[in-house]
Amino acid sequence: METEAYLGPEDRASHARSGRTARNAAMFGPPGHAYVYRVYGMYTCLNVVCGPPGSASAVLVRAVAPLEGEDGMRAARVRHDLAARRATRHADGDPAARERIATRVARLPATVLASGPGLVGAAFSVETSLDGVDLCAADAPLRLEEAPEPTDPARIVESARIGIAYAGEPWTSRALRFSLAADPAVSGRPARHAPGPSRSSAT
DNA sequence: AGTTGGATGGTCT
DNA sequence: GACCATCCAACTG
Numbered sequence: 001m002e003t004e005a006y007l008g009p010e011d012r013a014s015h016a017r018s019g020r021t022a023r024n025a026a027m028f029g030p031p032g033h034a035y036v037y038r039v040y041g042m043y044t045c046l047n048v049v050c051g052p053p054g055s056a057s058a059v060l061v062r063a064v065a066p067l068e069g070e071d072g073m074r075a076a077r078v079r080h081d082l083a084a085r086r087a088t089r090h091a092d093g094d095p096a097a098r099e100r101i102a103t104r105v106a107r108l109p110a111t112v113l114a115s116g117p118g119l120v121g122a123a124f125s126v127e128t129s130l131d132g133v134d135l136c137a138a139d140a141p142l143r144l145e146e147a148p149e150p151t152d153p154a155r156i157v158e159s160a161r162i163g164i165a166y167a168g169e170p171w172t173s174r175a176l177r178f179s180l181a182a183d184p185a186v187s188g189r190p191a192r193h194a195p196g197p198s199r200s201s202a203t
Numbered sequence: 204a205g206t207t208g209g210a211t212g213g214t215c216t
Numbered sequence: 217g218a219c220c221a222t223c224c225a226a227c228t229g
Contacts, residue, residue, distance in 0.1 A: 004221070013221075023214060040222050041211025047221090060221060084223095087211070118222045128213095163221050187222095 002063035002179040002186040004161045008056045013167035016056035026132040027056040034142065036131040042084045043118030044126045048135060048144070063115045065185035073113050073123040078105050080122035111184040157181045
């Protein structure tokens with residue numbers, strides 16, 4: 001599990017830094033709703049709006065590990081990767097490509113199925129059409145549910161946020177990224193904040 | 204094992 | 217016209 005906090009318009013790393021626009025309007029809406037945006041043309045990122053309306057604070061879901069529905073996540077991933085491939089090459093339906101992608105995805109450990117913000121979007125078929133939806137509504141196409149058991153706060157590790165070098169200090173260094181210690185389900189560079197003395201023996 | 208480049212499109216300057 | 221809250225394949229050593 002891995003998340004990042006984006007505080008509000010004063011946060012130079014936040015999409016809200018230039019005020020309200022058509023893209024980030026959901027951030028300024030009520031908490032518990034989704035803020036979904038597209039990055040690099042081919043990925044979607046899922047945020048949960050947090051503060052009271054107008055505060056424009058949100059949490060980016062960077063990585064999760066499946067508790068259930070793993071097969072559905074894999075199927076969604078295959079669909080996403082195939083669509084991305086179709087977009088890049090002009091290739092029409094290439095059955096061999098689907099087979100290769102399906103094989104590769106099937107081999108992925110469950111812990112890395114959604115170990116990155118773009119991969120979370122792929123695993124849950126997050127589309128920009130979900131922008132602004134109430135994630136707490138019982139009939140929402142994408143929902144938040146309470147965890148079966150609470151997380152031990154002692155396991156939560158703080159670090160700097162990823163991919164926001166443009167924001168400058170203090171925003172690039174602030175500990176606004178939260179993950180679980182010794183959790184394989186986080187995005188790249190896993191040794192970055194490994195707390196243990198030996199990281200080679202663990203895996 | 205680590206680095207690099209390519210794909211891709213909405214958004215903002 | 218540049219920049220991305222990215223990922224992966226194809227390189228290099």
